[in-house]
Amino acid sequence: MRITLVGSRHFGVTTFDMLKTHKVEIISVVVADAEDRLAAAAKAAGIPVTVQANPKLVVASEIADGTDLIITAHSHARIGKDALAKSKLGGIGYHPSLLPRHRGIAAVEWTIKEGDPIAGGTVYHLADVMDGGAIAAQEFCFVKKGETARELWERALAPLGYKLLGEVVDYAIANNSLPATYQDEQFATKAPKLS
Structure with a gap:
């Protein structure tokens, strides 16, 4: 590969x-x-x-x-x-949210701002819609009370990204394809940069 x-x-x-x-x-x-x-x-x-x-x-x-x-x-x-x-096989990326929730550059910050008790990471197919491609792998994690966006990223979301990317790469090697589950647009939310 x-x-x-x-x-x-x-x-x-x-x-x-x-x-x-x-x-x-x-x-x-x-x-x-x-x-x-x-x-x-x-x-x-x-x-x-x-x-x-x-x-x-x-x-x-x-x-x-x-x-x-x-x-x-x-x-x-x-x-x-x-x-x-x-x-x-096209392309994949890692997004630190449970897509389609919190599409955008500030997903982790919006997770904290909205008080989400559960966060997660998604490996998705790169597509025309920002963070909108089919999901190749996804996993959740809990958000600790009082945790900052940076703490959540470092503790859970970054390690989850490496794990999920590795799993999808291994799948691609074994199957010469990528898993794909389409995102449900009715649940999509935006996570623009916070000022």
């Missing part, structure tokens, strides 16, 4: 490290910022790094030839239809 990883920051690097423990070959890393720590980790491992021309969009020319699966890990860029078409 040949992977192009699109991402940034700590979650990007830890996803990169997790993928190295699975039966995959990371053939390319795509970043919005050449100075990002994910770019540094990839370069140190001898993996080619591509810097996006547009930090909000990944296009086909930025996806490595021969990619079987695109994985996003803390990427705020949309993966264009042309880019997804270049990958045999």
Whole structure:
């Protein structure tokens, strides 16, 4: 399984490290910022790094030839239809909510703001609708009373992301496909950036 990883920051690097423990070959890393720590980790491992021309969009020319699966890990860029078409199985990403609830950039913050007693993570198919693609894997966790968004992310949601991404990658290797359950749009909520 040949992977192009699109991402940034700590979650990007830890996803990169997790993928190295699975039966995959990371053939390319795509970043919005050449100075990002994910770019540094990839370069140190001898993996080619591509810097996006547009930090909000990944296009086909930025996806490595021969990619079987695109994985996003803390990427705020949309993966264009042309880019997804270049990958045999398309692409997946991790979102720190029980999709379709809290679609958007501030899902964890909205989980806390709304007082949700249960949170969770979702690995979903990358699609035109932001965080709206079919669900490949999903799992819940409880929210502790008084927990901040950062505490919830570090304690439960980030580790859940690595676990679920690993499970979906293993499924893709075994089945040459991705699991898919469509999201029920009637339950979709937005999680825009909080000011």
